[in-house]
Amino acid sequence: MLRHRIWFFIICGLPLLGCSDPGTGLVLHYALSQDPRSLDPALSTDVPTGEMVTLVFDNLVQVQPDGTIGPGLARRWIVDSTGSV
Numbered sequence: 001m002l003r004h005r006i007w008f009f010i011i012c013g014l015p016l017l018g019c020s021d022p023g024t025g026l027v028l029h030y031a032l033s034q035d036p037r038s039l040d041p042a043l044s045t046d047v048p049t050g051e052m053v054t055l056v057f058d059n060l061v062q063v064q065p066d067g068t069i070g071p072g073l074a075r076r077w078i079v080d081s082t083g084s085v
Contacts, residue, residue, distance in 0.1 A: 036049040044053045059072040 032048060032051075034048040036052040037043065037046055038049055039052060039056060041053045041057055044050045060074040061069050061077075062072040064070040
């Protein structure tokens with residue numbers, strides 16, 4: 001369990017070090033209800049893991065507030081004539 005916490009702080013914490021001015025003294029605190037079981041999106045089957053996966057990774061497409069699919073990392077895509085791609 002300790003190993004997971006260490007990896008969590010390495011993956012999530014280190015990028016945040018460059019996000020603030022060191023002179024401001026601002027600190028980001030994030031409360032976890034439980035430790036995530038994994039940081040692998042393919043293994044995201046519980047709430048704590050899903051919460052961390054959504055904070056760490058970005059999606060190719062995202063559901064928009066009106067329920068439609070919009071761009072995430074993918075800025076555009078083409079649907080073929082069968083509608084399967």
